[in-house]
Amino acid sequence: MFKNAIVRIPCPEMIEGLSSASLGKPDYKKALDQHASYVDALQSCGLEVKVLKADSRFPDSTFVEDVALCTPGCAIVTNPGAPSRNGEKQEMEPVLQAFYERMESITAPGTLDAGDVMMVGKLFYIGLSKRTNREGADQLIRILERYGMSGSTVPLNDMLHLKSGISYLEQNKLLVTGEFNDHPAFAGFQKIEVDPDEAYAANSLWINSAVLVPAGFPRTLKKIKQAGYQTIVLDVSEFRKLDGGLSCLSLRF
Numbered sequence: 047m048f049k050n051a052i053v054r055i056p057c058p059e060m061i062e063g064l065s066s067a068s069l070g071k072p073d074y075k076k077a078l079d080q081h082a083s084y085v086d087a088l089q090s091c092g093l094e095v096k097v098l099k100a101d102s103r104f105p106d107s108t109f110v111e112d113v114a115l116c117t118p119g120c121a122i123v124t125n126p127g128a129p130s131r132n133g134e135k136q137e138m139e140p141v142l143q144a145f146y147e148r149m150e151s152i153t154a155p156g157t158l159d160a161g162d163v164m165m166v167g168k169l170f171y172i173g174l175s176k177r178t179n180r181e182g183a184d185q186l187i188r189i190l191e192r193y194g195m196s197g198s199t200v201p202l203n204d205m206l207h208l209k210s211g212i213s214y215l216e217q218n219k220l221l222v223t224g225e226f227n228d229h230p231a232f233a234g235f236q237k238i239e240v241d242p243d244e245a246y247a248a249n250s251l252w253i254n255s256a257v258l259v260p261a262g263f264p265r266t267l268k269k270i271k272q273a274g275y276q277t278i279v280l281d282v283s284e285f286r287k288l289d290g291g292l293s294c295l296s297l298r299f
Contacts, residue, residue, distance in 0.1 A: 047254050051093045052141060052297040056081055056108040057100035063288040064106055064128055066206065070287060077284035081108065084258075084295055087278050091253040093298070098141065104134050108285070109294040112159040112177075113138045115186070116299035117170075119193030120148035122186065127157035127177030145299070150189045158182035161207035161294055166214050168195045171231065173208025200231050209293050211245065215252045219273060221266075223248040238273055240266050249291030258292050 056078060061071045088095050101107045106128075113134045115122040121142040123135050135151075143149060152158045162173035163186070170190055172183045180199070187197035204225050205211040212232070213221040220232055223240035226248075240248040240263075247263035250270065259267050261281040270277055282292060 048091075048093055048298045050145065050299050051088045051095045052098065052110055053081070053085060053088070053095060053295060054098040054108050054110050055100040057102040057105065059102050059105040060108060060288065062105045064130065065288045067287055067289055072284040072287045074284075077108075080281055080284055081295070084280055084282070084292075087258055087280055088253065088296060088298075090278070091256050093253065095296075096141070101134075101137060104131060104137075106131050106288065106290075107134050107137075109161075109288075109290050110138065110297055111294045112161045114142060114297055115160040115163055115170075116142070116146075116297050117165070117190070117193065117195060118168075119195065120150050120189070121146040121299075122160075122189055123149065123151040124158045124160050125152040125154060125156055125182060126159050127175075127179070127182075128159075148193075152182050152185050155179075156182035156185045158186055159207060161209050162202075164209055164212060164214055170195065170197045171208060172197050172199050173205070174199055174201045175205070175207060177207065198231065200229070206289055209249055210289075210291065211248050213248060213250050213252070213293070215250070215257060215270070215273070215275065221248050221250055221270070238269050240269075246286060246291065249293055251292040253298065260286070260292060 157179050159177040162178040164171045190197045211223045212226045220235040221238045223245045244263040244266045247266035251258040256276045258278050
C-alpha cells in the first residue's frame with residue numbers, strides 16, 4: 047500500500063517538451079486542469095500528495111517518475127538519459143531527503159529513467175531502452191541487492207519505456223501490450239492484453255486497490271473491471287502528446 051506521492055505542476059514550457067508522437071502540442075491550460083484532477087485522484091486513493099512548483103527550466107519536469115525510484119529500502123535518484131532532462135535530478139534529491147533516510151544515485155556513464163523500472167514485490171524489472179543503458183541497469187541492480195531486493199533486465203525493441211507497454215496491477219496480474227504479450231520474462235503472470243489500437247492504456251496505474259485508467263480506451267477499461275478492479279478514469283490527453291502516461295506523473299511510496 048502506498049502512503050505518499052510527489053507530483054510537479056506542469057510548466058508553460060511543457061509545450062516544447064520531448065515527443066515522438068504526432069498529436070500536436072499540448073494545451074497548457076487543459077494540462078493544468080488534467081493535472082489537478084490527477085492529484086485529486088491520488089488523494090482519493092488515500093495518498094498524501096506533495097505538490098512541487100512548476101519548473102520552467104525543464105519542459106518535461108512534470109514527469110517526475112523518471113528522475114527517481116522510490117523503494118521500500120531507499121530512494122534512488124536516477125541519471126535520466128535525455129540530456130534536456132538530466133538536470134531535473136538535482137531538484138528532486140532534497141525533496142526525497144525529507145522522506146528517506148537512505149539515498150542512492152545512478153551515475154554516469156550509467157543512464158536510467160525510472161519509467162523503465164517496474165516493481166513487483168522485491169523484484170524490479172528494468173527496461174533497456176534509448177534512455178536506460180546497461181551500465182545504469184547494472185548500477186541499479188547492485189543498489190537493490192544491498193537492500194535485500196533484486197533486479198532483472200528486459201531489452202526493449204519498440205517501447206519508449208518499459209512501463210509504456212506494461213503495468214503491474216498486483217495480484218500477479220499484468221496489463222500488457224505489443225512486445226510484452228508473449229515475452230518470456232513475464233510468463234508466470236496472468237496477463238490482461240491491451241489491443242494494439244488502445245496500447246496507450248497499457249500504462250494504467252494501480253494505487254491501493256484502485257486502478258487509474260486513461261480516458262478514451264473503453265475495451266481496456268472493461269477488461270480491467272472484469273478482472274475485479276475498481277477504476278478511476280482520467281483524461282491525460284495533453285500529457286500523451288509528450289509521450290507521458292499516468293505513472294509518469296508521480297512518485298508513489
